[in-house]
Amino acid sequence: MPPSSSHHSKVSAAPAKDLGALIEQERLPASREDLPEPLVIHSQRERILNSMAQSCAKKGYGATTIADVCEPAGVSRATFYELFKDKEDCFHAAMELALAEAMGRIVAVYSPDKPWATMVRDAAATFLDLLATRPGFARMALVEAPSSGERAFELYASGKRVLQSLLERGRDDPVEEQAIPSSAGRAALSAAESLIVGQILAGNTARLGELLPDIVYITMVPYLGQEEALRQSRQAEREIAPADG
Amino acid sequence: MAQAGGEKRERWRPPRGRHRLPPEVIARSQRERLLEAAVRVVAEKGYGATTVADLTREAGISRTTFYAMFEDKEACFLAAYDSVAEALVRRIATAYEAEERWPQRARAGLAALLEALAEEPAVARLALVDVGAAGPAAQRRYRAALQRLTPLFEEGRDFAPGGRSLPANTSRMAIGAVAGLIADELAEGRAEYLPSLLSDLLFATLVPYIGPAAAAREVGGNE
Numbered sequence A: 001m002p003p004s005s006s007h008h009s010k011v012s013a014a015p016a017k018d019l020g021a022l023i024e025q026e027r028l029p030a031s032r033e034d035l036p037e038p039l040v041i042h043s044q045r046e047r048i049l050n051s052m053a054q055s056c057a058k059k060g061y062g063a064t065t066i067a068d069v070c071e072p073a074g075v076s077r078a079t080f081y082e083l084f085k086d087k088e089d090c091f092h093a094a095m096e097l098a099l100a101e102a103m104g105r106i107v108a109v110y111s112p113d114k115p116w117a118t119m120v121r122d123a124a125a126t127f128l129d130l131l132a133t134r135p136g137f138a139r140m141a142l143v144e145a146p147s148s149g150e151r152a153f154e155l156y157a158s159g160k161r162v163l164q165s166l167l168e169r170g171r172d173d174p175v176e177e178q179a180i181p182s183s184a185g186r187a188a189l190s191a192a193e194s195l196i197v198g199q200i201l202a203g204n205t206a207r208l209g210e211l212l213p214d215i216v217y218i219t220m221v222p223y224l225g226q227e228e229a230l231r232q233s234r235q236a237e238r239e240i241a242p243a244d245g
Numbered sequence B: 001m002a003q004a005g006g007e008k009r010e011r012w013r014p015p016r017g018r019h020r021l022p023p024e025v026i027a028r029s030q031r032e033r034l035l036e037a038a039v040r041v042v043a044e045k046g047y048g049a050t051t052v053a054d055l056t057r058e059a060g061i062s063r064t065t066f067y068a069m070f071e072d073k074e075a076c077f078l079a080a081y082d083s084v085a086e087a088l089v090r091r092i093a094t095a096y097e098a099e100e101r102w103p104q105r106a107r108a109g110l111a112a113l114l115e116a117l118a119e120e121p122a123v124a125r126l127a128l129v130d131v132g133a134a135g136p137a138a139q140r141r142y143r144a145a146l147q148r149l150t151p152l153f154e155e156g157r158d159f160a161p162g163g164r165s166l167p168a169n170t171s172r173m174a175i176g177a178v179a180g181l182i183a184d185e186l187a188e189g190r191a192e193y194l195p196s197l198l199s200d201l202l203f204a205t206l207v208p209y210i211g212p213a214a215a216a217r218e219v220g221g222n223e
Helices: A017-025 A037-059 A066-073 A077-083 A087-109 A116-133 A135-147 A150-172 A184-201 A205-224 A226-243 B023-045 B052-059 B063-069 B073-097 B102-119 B121-128 B130-134 B136-147 B150-159 B170-187 B191-221
Strands: none
Touching: A037 A066, A037 A077, A037 A087, A037 A135, A066 A077, A066 A087, A087 A116, A087 A135, A087 A150, A116 A135, A116 A150, A116 A184, A116 A205, A116 A226, A135 A150, A135 A184, A135 A205, A135 B130, A150 A184, A184 A205, A184 B136, A184 B170, A184 B191, A205 A226, A205 B170, A205 B191, A226 B191, B023 B052, B023 B063, B023 B073, B023 B121, B023 B130, B052 B063, B052 B073, B073 B102, B073 B121, B073 B130, B073 B136, B073 B150, B102 B121, B102 B150, B102 B170, B102 B191, B121 B130, B121 B136, B121 B170, B121 B191, B130 B136, B136 B170, B150 B170, B150 B191, B170 B191
16 A cells, blocks of 8 residues: 555544654654654554555455454554454454544534534535545445444444434524424435445445535435525535536 | 245245155255245344354255355355345335325335334344445445335435426435434334334435425325
């Protein structure tokens, strides 16, 4: 794998926080004796988590072996077992990392002062952009995690709950007053998720950003009604069009 | 192929030992038994923990017979998955076709789906939740099964005023909403409550096509 900033992500509990930027910029060589030890460990850990994500993307979590994870990361099995208890532990850590990054980005977009529709659209755009630039993590978090053991499922479910509560703020200022079921937000999220997962499985992860108008529509229509949701969707379409060039 | 999702475990088996059934009848029955066994065992043990030996034991066939029919566990599971999906889709379509107006057709199809899933919770879980654990090929089968419902949802465009101007992926997303709500319920181990999900599923199906006000009216009007 070529060194590239897109393969790196911040570890949530980084031992040496000030070194984070350096790690993001550059992939560290497998062994550099002149580097401080926490940095080497940090980098090894991160490379292992990345290759876990890459392997999940390629062959699925079930078929992934420790060797699949160690080899591309350039670490030994012994190193792997120093850092992680087993494959599941490693997968869980990779999921935590993915979730921390996703939530960090969404939180950065969130503001109680923004109109609800703007916030939902910005959050959706940010999320799609994150998935598109991290195909391994996208696959792991949305395709593998829901069916790879209880711990991973819990992380996946907690991420979904955060997005759901963000979306359901729409219920606070209803434009059309009618009895919509309490599951409407969860249903809309599942709709968006299903579309995204379909594109990931079809190998179109890099083009996930194109789904923004669809996702804007489906998440807004229960709360804002068809006319306004369509207007928002078309506006999102215009906004992403020039960015494609 | 299994006749219908509703058919239960106790299937007719050809007598063991010497008998005079034509070989193709025996092979067909073995294949059916094996597919049913695969669904049962995987639903119980999980895909990863299931072995070919589990499958042959449960189906009462030999390893040789197994490998004459399927290359490996995955191939067998995929065939089993397809037969489950096929039975579900057929059941939905039959109920759907029996009604006239699209919202009623949708309601009947969803009710049939929920009923079928509630009858066999383990199969339901396998079909909608655990299928992801069986690897990328199984996930694609799952998506393909969902997509077979697309024509039923697409009729919503003809029914809805302005349906043609809705986003391109509307039906995919509506199907995803329905599958997601069901999967959430199954993941919570609440299969027996599935039939009570009907209003929520109907709303999720209708809302992108006719908007929240009309969808709420359709949901409420027929209860």
